[in-house]
Each structure stands twice: as structure tokens, then as C-alpha cells.
Amino acid sequence: MSRARYPVYPEPMANEPYIDEPPDHRRARKMAAWGLGLALFPILTCGGCLAAVEAGRSEEAVWASLGVWALSCVFAFYGGVLGIRSGRLRPSGRAKAAAILGFAVPILSAIGGFAAGIAMIPFQRGRAFRRRGLPQLPEDVAGDQWRDAPRESLTVPAADRSAVAAGWRAMAATEAASIAAFASLAQQLLAVGAESLLVEWAHRDGLDEIAHARVCYEVAHSIDGRRRGAAPFPAAILPPDRAPTFRTLAEECLRESCVLEAASAHAAAALVAAPALDPGVREVLRTIAVDEARHAEHGWEMFRALAARAAEPVRTERILRELEESAPQALLDHDRYERFGLAGPTLWDAAVRRAIQEARERLELRAAA
Ligand SMILES: [Fe+2]
Numbered sequence: 238m239s240r241a242r243y244p245v246y247p248e249p250m251a252n253e254p255y256i257d258e259p260p261d262h263r264r265a266r267k268m269a270a271w272g273l274g275l276a277l278f279p280i281l282t283c284g285g286c287l288a289a290v291e292a293g294r295s296e297e298a299v300w301a302s303l304g305v306w307a308l309s310c311v312f313a314f315y316g317g318v319l320g321i322r323s324g325r326l327r328p329s330g331r332a333k334a335a336a337i338l339g340f341a342v343p344i345l346s347a348i349g350g351f352a353a354g355i356a357m358i359p360f361q362r363g364r365a366f367r368r369r370g371l372p373q374l375p376e377d378v379a380g381d382q383w384r385d386a387p388r389e390s391l392t393v394p395a396a397d398r399s400a401v402a403a404g405w406r407a408m409a410a411t412e413a414a415s416i417a418a419f420a421s422l423a424q425q426l427l428a429v430g431a432e433s434l435l436v437e438w439a440h441r442d443g444l445d446e447i448a449h450a451r452v453c454y455e456v457a458h459s460i461d462g463r464r465r466g467a468a469p470f471p472a473a474i475l476p477p478d479r480a481p482t483f484r485t486l487a488e489e490c491l492r493e494s495c496v497l498e499a500a501s502a503h504a505a506a507a508l509v510a511a512p513a514l515d516p517g518v519r520e521v522l523r524t525i526a527v528d529e530a531r532h533a534e535h536g537w538e539m540f541r542a543l544a545a546r547a548a549e550p551v552r553t554e555r556i557l558r559e560l561e562e563s564a565p566q567a568l569l570d571h572d573r574y575e576r577f578g579l580a581g582p583t584l585w586d587a588a589v590r591r592a593i594q595e596a597r598e599r600l601e602l603r604a605a606a
Pocket residue numbers: 363412415445446449525529
């Protein structure tokens with residue numbers, strides 16, 4: 238008996254499942270698929286931009302990733318157009334999604350990226366070490382290279398212990414970054430030929446910051462018993478973003494010392510005055526308040542000396558306005574740990590505004606003299 242022979246049809250290819258599909262429908266389906274893929278592209282590139290900023294890549298790398306994101310937005314708009322054209326040929330959910338997302342995703346990724354970028358700006362205290370336009374801070378790592386004289390344990394409720402210790406280590410990181418800031422300041426003062434007294438102050442103030450960093454790491458240790466210090470900080474040897482001049486250094490002194498170090502002194506002094514503060518922490522903050530106030534005064538002396546030798550006018554009002562508008566971020570996003578010596582946003586904001594106001598008054602007095 239012979240077997241019936243049936244015609245053998247080829248199996249549909251994986252990428253062509255609709256073998257009997259009318260050509261128009263096939264075109265519409267492919268256009269919708271491409272449109273949807275292109276529409277989602279800016280999400281990936283926006284993530285890449287944020288990763289480049291977070292990783293502290295070079296300014297060129299950040300600009301290049303922004304360029305790729307802008308190009309991906311053009312592709313996304315084209316994806317939206319493909320979605321509209323596909324929907325005209327054959328309405329489908331995918332075509333509608335591509336048409337909407339093609340125009341919505343570039344806008345949403347721009348808004349989301351901007352918000353995330355703002356949130357990624359590190360907090361700052363005292364003289365910040367700015368490179369590539371942002372304050373740079375070291376991480377912390379296990380080790381005893383930054384230990385100070387042993388301290389009595391600071392009593393913190395168990396639920397808050399790790400957060401308060403992390404706050405003190407974050408404060409230590411700002412102090413460690415200030416060491417790099419003063420070292421760089423000393424080099425830049427030498428580079429422009431400033432008076433030796435200014436170079437000496439930069440070094441002396443940098444030594445204070447070493448002591449501040451050590452004592453802050455030690456307070457953190459007294460809270461959670463973990464011995465940690467500043468991690469390797471490769472950004473410390475990055476060159477300044479621009480070649481120093483008397484004018485740029487005077488403006489830097491106004492921003493970093495006359496205002497931000499004065500703000501640190503005000504914030505520390507306000508915490509010292511709080512009656513519920515731990516006595517051991519009070520002593521630490523009192524020392525920091527006195528030192529930061531001295532750094533701010535050195536800043537004013539440096540500002541006067543540098544501004545007098547600047548070839549162009551120093552843009553004092555612009556610096557103060559930028560500080561007001563940028564509202565330097567606090568160490569914490571709440572005020573609950575002031576009794577443990579950590580300034581929250583209310584206190585820090587008031588300290589910065591007071592320092593800006595004082596700077597404006599001193600500059601007006603100077604102009605009137
Ligand atoms: Fe300090």
C-alpha cells in the first residue's frame with residue numbers, strides 16, 4: 238500500500254510569522270515595531286548620560302553622551318512618525334504606543350534626567366573641592382588610617398545608629414575633600430604669584446581640615462564601632478577646570494571661604510548652642526566652628542589681596558546670586574539628627590543665607606570705603 242503524498246509547506250520563518258499577511262499590513266506591523274523600538278531609545282541613552290556623570294567621567298564624555306541622547310531623541314521622534322504612519326495603514330495598539338511614546342519619551346527623559354541630575358549633586362560644607370563643575374568627595378573604606386584620639390561612645394538609639402554614623406562619615410568626607418581643596422588652592426596661589434602669606438594660610442587651613450576629618454571619622458566609630466576612613470580619592474589630583482587668575486581665585490575665595498566656610502561655622506555654632514547635644518560632640522563642633530570661622534576670615538583677607546591684583550572686575554554679585562539660586566545641599570534631608578550634631582536642611586539653609594547676607598554687607602562696606 239502506498240502512502241498518500243501530501244505537499245510539504247515550508248515552516249514560517251521566525252521573523253515572518255504572518256506568511257499570508259497582506260503587504261500593507263506587514264508594512265504597518267514592521268513600521269509599528271520599529272517605531273516603538275526607536276521611541277524607547279532615549280530612556281537607554283538618558284541612563285547612559287547619568288551614569289557618565291555619576292562615574293565622574295571627563296567633561297568630553299558627558300558632552301558626548303548628551304549628544305548621543307539628543308540624537309536618540311531625533312530617532313524617537315521618527316519612531317513617533319512611523320507609529321502614526323503605521324496606524325494609518327492598519328490601526329493597532331503597537332502603532333498607537335509608538336505614536337505616543339515617540340513624542341512623550343524624549344520630553345519625559347529630559348525632565349527625569351534633569352531631576353536625577355539635580356539629585357546627584359553632592360552636598361557640600363566648607364571649602365568644596367570642585368572639579369568638572371561638581372564638588373568631589375571621597376568614599377569611605379574599612380581601615381584605621383584616619384583614626385583620632387579614642388572617644389567615649391556616643392549614645393544613639395539602635396534604630397538611628399547606622400544612619401547617624403553614616404552622617405558623621407559624610408561630614409568627614411567633606412572635610413577630607415577640603416584638604417584637597419586647600420592643597421590645590423596653595424598650588425594655584427603659587428601659580429599666579431600670590432603673596433607667600435596666602436600660601437601659608439592655605440596650608441595651615443588644610444592642616445585643620447585633616448584634624449576635622451580625623452575627628453569626624455572617630456565620632457562615627459564611637460557610634461557604630463566600625464573603623465572606617467577616606468577611601469582612595471583619585472579626583473584629588475585632577476587639575477582645576479580652568480587656568481587660575483587673580484580674578485578666578487578671588488571669586489573662588491568669595492564663594493568657598495567667605496560664604497561656605499562661614500556657613501559651616503554658623504551651622505556648627507548653632508548646633509553647639511542646642512541644649513540637648515552630647516557634651517563630647519559639643520566639644521568637636523565648637524573646635525570646628527572656631528576653625529571654620531578663621532578659615533572664612535582668611536578667605537576675606539585672600540579675597541581682598543587677590544581682587545586688588547585682578548586684571549578684570551571680580552563678579553561678586555554674580556557669585557552671591559549663584560549661591561542663592563543653587564541653594565547648596567545639606568548633609569541630610571531632615572532635621573531629626575541635630576541632637577547628634579548633624580545639621581539638617583533648615584539649619585544649613587539658614588546658615589548659608591546668613592553667610593550670603595553678611596558677605597553682601599561686607600562687600601557694600603568695602604565698596605563704600
Ligand atoms: Fe573643616
